[in-house]
Amino acid sequence: MYKVTVIGSGNWGSVAAKLIASNTIKLPSFHDEVRMWVFEEKLPSGEKLTDVINKTNENVKYLPGVKLGKNVVADPDLVNAVKDANMLVFVTPHQFMEGICKRLAGKIRADAEGISLIKGMEVKKEGPSMISTLITKQLGINCSVLMGANIANEIAMEKFSEATVGYNQNKSAADRWVQLFCTPYFNVTSVEDVEGVELCGTLKNVVAIAAGFVDGLEMGNNTKAAIMRIGLKEMMAFSKMWFPSVKDSTFFESCGVADLITTCMGGRNRKVADAYARNGGKRSFEELEAEMLQGQKLQGVLTAQEVHEVLSDRGWLHIFPLFSAVHAISIGHLPPSAIVKISEEKPRHVQLLSSL
Numbered sequence: 209m210y211k212v213t214v215i216g217s218g219n220w221g222s223v224a225a226k227l228i229a230s231n232t233i234k235l236p237s238f239h240d241e242v243r244m245w246v247f248e249e250k251l252p253s254g255e256k257l258t259d260v261i262n263k264t265n266e267n268v269k270y271l272p273g274v275k276l277g278k279n280v281v282a283d284p285d286l287v288n289a290v291k292d293a294n295m296l297v298f299v300t301p302h303q304f305m306e307g308i309c310k311r312l313a314g315k316i317r318a319d320a321e322g323i324s325l326i327k328g329m330e331v332k333k334e335g336p337s338m339i340s341t342l343i344t345k346q347l348g349i350n351c352s353v354l355m356g357a358n359i360a361n362e363i364a365m366e367k368f369s370e371a372t373v374g375y376n377q378n379k380s381a382a383d384r385w386v387q388l389f390c391t392p393y394f395n396v397t398s399v400e401d402v403e404g405v406e407l408c409g410t411l412k413n414v415v416a417i418a419a420g421f422v423d424g425l426e427m428g429n430n431t432k433a434a435i436m437r438i439g440l441k442e443m444m445a446f447s448k449m450w451f452p453s454v455k456d457s458t459f460f461e462s463c464g465v466a467d468l469i470t471t472c473m474g475g476r477n478r479k480v481a482d483a484y485a486r487n488g489g490k491r492s493f494e495e496l497e498a499e500m501l502q503g504q505k506l507q508g509v510l511t512a513q514e515v516h517e518v519l520s521d522r523g524w525l526h527i528f529p530l531f532s533a534v535h536a537i538s539i540g541h542l543p544p545s546a547i548v549k550i551s552e553e554k555p556r557h558v559q560l561l562s563s564l
């Protein structure tokens with residue numbers, strides 16, 4: 209029997225728990241109960257978020273108005289939440305994963321399998337390191353990934369979308385994850401390319417920030433399409449430079465071009481970057497994030513910084529003018545309008561990218 213714990217309970221974490229719970233209750237090889245670890249916090253009412261989720265079956269802070277399923281049990285104790293589980297679903301903002309893995313090391317079942325829904329990476333001396341790698345190294349478990357064109361609120365309303373599971377070798381684990389997540393409105397397929405899938409999900413957040421700048425400057429659809437096209441080229445080039453095994457075909461799955469489109473049209477990174485540009489860069493991302501997202505977290509600004517670190521370390525910044533501009537603008541070194549200045553570098557940029 210398989211027992212599932214979801215580690216994380218933000219906007220996407222809550223929707224993931226709902227999707228999974230709708231399946232575990234029907235599939236005989238899974239325990240009905242889905243445990244969801246909650247980073248505990250007090251609500252303005254003075255009540256604890258975990259208590260309210262368990263009382264109302266709703267994550268009133270991160271996914272208000274949506275029932276999670278009676279078989280979802282919120283648990284504020286991380287170690288207790290994972291102790292019986294052999295299928296671990298990781299879905300927190302990426303900056304918290306190092307600490308979470310440290311707390312989980314030695315505390316999980318020996319036969320556990322993991323899947324990461326987290327869009328983000330870490331910076332190591334040798335270059336970018338993916339969150340699935342962090343999980344595998346720190347916890348000693350196999351870790352697949354699930355990414356896609358997945359704005360959580362739309363999936364919570366059961367509107368049709370697709371996602372991609374990325375796996376390395378372990379196809380039977382991938383099949384089990386597909387079975388666990390698939391519903392009539394959430395169509396999941398798998399590809400043997402963990403890094404490719406995870407890099408798509410991670411890097412599209414940087415392009416989404418660029419798309420938000422374009423919207424905030426009211427530059428129109430053609431400019432936004434150009435930014436998305438250049439962004440996709442940089443995503444592919446960056447991925448293949450660091451991970452040569454990444455497959456071109458992965459970029460045409462839901463995790464690739466489809467996620468890039470949805471995130472540049474309707475995501476949180478786009479929304480906050482739009483506000484940043486409208487304010488002429490005078491209000492920081494931190495301030496806008498806190499005001500506009502009410503506890504939800506942006507990943508794009510931090511990822512742009514991480515991308516900048518690994519590229520500058522290698523002297524490769526000039527090959528990635530869009531990624532570089534997003535970072536420089538988001539820390540206030542360039543004005544938002546600099547996002548289209550990359551076109552001036554076009555001949556060199558195109559030449560460099562096509563030589564990769």
Ligand SMILES: NC(=O)c1ccc[n+]([C@@H]2O[C@H](COP(=O)([O-])OP(=O)(O)OC[C@H]3O[C@@H](n4cnc5c(N)ncnc54)[C@H](O)[C@@H]3O)[C@@H](O)[C@H]2O)c1
Pocket residue numbers: 216217218219220221222246247248270299300301302304325326327328358359360361503504505506507
């Ligand atoms: N929301 C979406 O539409 C969506 C869709 C696909 C993927 N994702 C990805 O899923 C991941 C999780 O995003 P989300 O939308 O579920 O979260 P979120 O941004 O909605 O919420 C932030 C979460 O972080 C928690 N948190 C705050 N401080 C913490 C700490 N110190 N330690 C641990 N947790 C802390 C909060 O309790 C909350 O659960 C991210 O990588 C995101 O890119 C999100």
Ligand SMILES: O=P(O)(O)OC[C@H](O)CO
Pocket residue numbers: 327356357358359360416467470471474475476477478506507
């Ligand atoms: O709202 P964002 O910008 O974090 O994007 C959400 C998802 O990643 C879209 O697939």
